[in-house]
Amino acid sequence: MRPQCLFPLFAPITALPGVGPRLAPLYERLLGSKVVDLLWHLPTSVVDRRCSPRLNDAPPGQVATVTVRVEAHFPGDGPRRPYRVRVSDETGFAHLVFFHGREDWLRHQLPEGEIRIVSGLVEHFNNEINFPHPDHIVPPERKAEVMVIEQVYPLTAGLTQRPLAKAAAAALARAPELPEWQDPAWLARQSWPSWRTALLAVHRPDDAGALNPDSPPRRRLAYDELLATQLALALVRANLRRQKGRSLAAPAGVMRAKVMAALPFQLTGAQSRAVSEIDSDMAEPLRMLRLLQGDVGSGKTVVALLAMLTAIEAGAQAALMAPTEILARQHLATLSPLAEAAGIRLALLTGRDKGKAREKLLASLAEGDIDLLIGTHALFQEDVVFRELGLAVIDEQHRFGVHQRLDLAAKGFAVDMLVMTATPIPRTLLLSAYGDMDASRLDEKPPGRQPIDTRVVPLTRLDEMVAAVGRAVNGGARVYWVCPLVEESEQLDLAAAEARHQTLTEQFGERVGLIHGRMKGSARDAVMERFAAGDIDILVATTVIEVGVNVPEATIMVVEHAERFGLAQLHQLRGRVGRGSGRSTCLLLYGHPLGEVAKARLEILRATEDGFVIAEEDLRLRGGGEILGTRQSGLPEFHLADLDRHGDLLEIARDDSRLILDRDPELTGPRSEALRVLLYLFERDAAIRTLRSG
Numbered sequence: 001m002r003p004q005c006l007f008p009l010f011a012p013i014t015a016l017p018g019v020g021p022r023l024a025p026l027y028e029r030l031l032g033s034k035v036v037d038l039l040w041h042l043p044t045s046v047v048d049r050r051c052s053p054r055l056n057d058a059p060p061g062q063v064a065t066v067t068v069r070v071e072a073h074f075p076g077d078g079p080r081r082p083y084r085v086r087v088s089d090e091t092g093f094a095h096l097v098f099f100h101g102r103e104d105w106l107r108h109q110l111p112e113g114e115i116r117i118v119s120g121l122v123e124h125f126n127n128e129i130n131f132p133h134p135d136h137i138v139p140p141e142r143k144a145e146v147m148v149i150e151q152v153y154p155l156t157a158g159l160t161q162r163p164l165a166k167a168a169a170a171a172l173a174r175a176p177e178l179p180e181w182q183d184p185a186w187l188a189r190q191s192w193p194s195w196r197t198a199l200l201a202v203h204r205p206d207d208a209g210a211l212n213p214d215s216p217p218r219r220r221l222a223y224d225e226l227l228a229t230q231l232a233l234a235l236v237r238a239n240l241r242r243q244k245g246r247s248l249a250a251p252a253g254v255m256r257a258k259v260m261a262a263l264p265f266q267l268t269g270a271q272s273r274a275v276s277e278i279d280s281d282m283a284e285p286l287r288m289l290r291l292l293q294g295d296v297g298s299g300k301t302v303v304a305l306l307a308m309l310t311a312i313e314a315g316a317q318a319a320l321m322a323p324t325e326i327l328a329r330q331h332l333a334t335l336s337p338l339a340e341a342a343g344i345r346l347a348l349l350t351g352r353d354k355g356k357a358r359e360k361l362l363a364s365l366a367e368g369d370i371d372l373l374i375g376t377h378a379l380f381q382e383d384v385v386f387r388e389l390g391l392a393v394i395d396e397q398h399r400f401g402v403h404q405r406l407d408l409a410a411k412g413f414a415v416d417m418l419v420m421t422a423t424p425i426p427r428t429l430l431l432s433a434y435g436d437m438d439a440s441r442l443d444e445k446p447p448g449r450q451p452i453d454t455r456v457v458p459l460t461r462l463d464e465m466v467a468a469v470g471r472a473v474n475g476g477a478r479v480y481w482v483c484p485l486v487e488e489s490e491q492l493d494l495a496a497a498e499a500r501h502q503t504l505t506e507q508f509g510e511r512v513g514l515i516h517g518r519m520k521g522s523a524r525d526a527v528m529e530r531f532a533a534g535d536i537d538i539l540v541a542t543t544v545i546e547v548g549v550n551v552p553e554a555t556i557m558v559v560e561h562a563e564r565f566g567l568a569q570l571h572q573l574r575g576r577v578g579r580g581s582g583r584s585t586c587l588l589l590y591g592h593p594l595g596e597v598a599k600a601r602l603e604i605l606r607a608t609e610d611g612f613v614i615a616e617e618d619l620r621l622r623g624g625g626e627i628l629g630t631r632q633s634g635l636p637e638f639h640l641a642d643l644d645r646h647g648d649l650l651e652i653a654r655d656d657s658r659l660i661l662d663r664d665p666e667l668t669g670p671r672s673e674a675l676r677v678l679l680y681l682f683e684r685d686a687a688i689r690t691l692r693s694g
């Protein structure tokens with residue numbers, strides 16, 4: 001249960017003054033729907049209105065607050081002759097200029113002959129002093145309200161500073177003093193203020209200093225957030241470790257030997273290392289929580305299979321969960337012949353399975369007649385019961401995230417867990433998303449892969465590229481054609497892909513296929529199968545093919561508007577080719593004009609195929625938040641912490657969390673109440689449910 005002290009902060013944002021039904025959706029889009037979301041929406045700069053010169057000394061290009069007499073109104077008649085109000089003091093005169101504004105309202109605000117305090121940007125225009133759309137106009141008795149340092153919040157279309165600042169102030173007023181969750185000695189050493197004081201300092205800064213990410217209040221808040229995340233991860237870890245696992249070992253390795261004999265290749269050194277790390281984890285009576293991090297095409301699947309064989313030979317069952325149905329089916333297709341070689345029984349369960357067939361499958365699963373179950377999220381439905389699940393492999397491909405691991409834990413699967421991710425994640429990000437896990441890295445590609453010829457080409461040369469693709473297809477090549485990503489709009493993605501599908505079909509006829517996220521699962525599978533079988537040569541796609549798809553015969557990847565993708569995402573896309581022995585090409589088509597950073601980013605892709613290098617470089621160029629591209633990155637989003645600036649705090653938070661739980665595993669000690677408040681405050685409270693007392 002959420003602690004009572006946080007109730008006011010988790011009220012809907014509409015509880016705040018001025019946030020009515022018209023503005024609420026704007027707030028929601030900008031920052032969220034709860035009062036607490038406003039607290040995390042920090043100002044990015046300040047305006048100092050305390051400069052209050054005489055009119056003749058008003059500094060152009062700066063904000064000033066002046067005391068003036070209203071002389072006369074000159075209504076305008078459009079943008080070329082705006083509405084002007086002439087004002088004066090003893091040193092001279094100026095014009096307040098309004099490009100839009102109703103006359104009755106302006107006359108009411110600025111009655112002729114009255115004194116007014118006006119604050120706004122000073123401009124010199126035609127040897128006159130102008131105040132275009134002053135920010136504040138108040139009578140003299142309210143001067144103190146205006147002569148302040150004002151914070152500037154990031155906005156969204158339709159929402160202006162003043163109502164937002166008012167709502168933020170109201171949200172702040174609701175922020176209670178909370179029990180201190182930080183260790184007092186550590187707090188004193190850092191000279192950090194309390195949570196509430198820090199929050200007030202960044203929302204009502206005395207100067208821009210408090211907004212600097214390195215200022216004590218900002219660092220304090222960043223650390224609070226990092227600690228909440230890391231503590232949640234540590235709780236999951238502690239909880240999973242505490243449940244006794246079983247030791248899974250297959251010293252004879254009969255099944256494994258059969259599969260190895262059936263494989264057309266030798267394991268790479270990295271694969272062998274990962275396998276033995278996993279082996280020793282599984283042999284321990286503690287539960288395994290391991291991340292298998294491998295660059296695109298590094299051969300994670302076979303490593304997972306070998307681990308699952310160990311579990312099966314030890315008498316348990318194994319499950320392999322993929323993020324999409326296509327991938328689940330693909331795993332089934334690759335693993336089937338190997339499973340046959342090993343003599344194990346394999347089955348597939350997806351959301352599509354219904355009725356009798358599903359019942360039958362579940363019955364055999366419960367009986368232990370299925371050794372390895374492959375599937376999607378459907379694997380974790382309530383009625384899916386294993387006879388004895390020993391190992392769960394989650395092919396995460398950065399789509400799931402810690403919540404799914406928590407859900408799994410909550411389901412009480414006392415099993416070893418292996419999470420596979422294809423995303424090369426820099427260390428700081430790794431800690432923030434997988435701080436609960438041990439990691440194995442596949443940093444070596446299978447031998448014999450040819451380098452991919454990556455070219456960065458302007459979209460103006462599209463016709464040329466289409467012609468080149470046509471020639472390649474006539475020569476037997478298979479091509480992925482990925483269409484532009486349109487921010488936040490699946491519908492527009494789709495329109496772009498459909499249009500491209502049409503133009504390519506006009507040119508190449510029946511050999512062009514289309515696949516996108518809106519298609520029904522079965523239709524998608526059918527297209528994918530036709531492409532894998534070679535019935536389709538050109539597959540036009542939205543980014544649904546980004547993860548994991550394995551068609552080794554495909555050798556050309558075209559990405560339109562490559563500049564709109566995250567680098568890691570492009571790396572993933574490119575990784576769909578170069579998977580066989582054929583020579584592969586990746587064409588990154590960009591739209592004009594391309595800025596310096598965008599150019600540098602695409603250049604990185606041209607220069608290297610090492611996902612880890614690409615990720616580090618991308619992090620350097622763009623900062624952590626965007627590293628994984630746009631949607632559904634699965635990595636936690638931070639409101640207050642900036643991994644570039646606060647990376648040092650992340651490691652401390654991880655160690656701190658583990659220490660906290662070492663000393664007080666059930667969170668019942670003196671600091672625990674405050675720490676629970678912290679977890680709720682940052683909405684990481686799902687982890688609390690893993691506690692016996694939670």
Ligand SMILES: Nc1ncnc2c1ncn2[C@@H]1O[C@H](COP(=O)(O)OP(=O)(O)OP(=O)(O)O)[C@@H](O)[C@H]1O
Nearest residue numbers: 265266267268296297298299300301302422446548
């Ligand atoms: N040691 C190896 N030698 C040669 N080929 C290998 C080796 N290991 C795996 N492969 C092959 O490499 C291809 C890619 O393997 P897999 O699909 O497991 O990659 P992955 O790590 O899951 O990559 P991605 O994340 O890009 O999907 C497969 O066709 C697989 O059979």
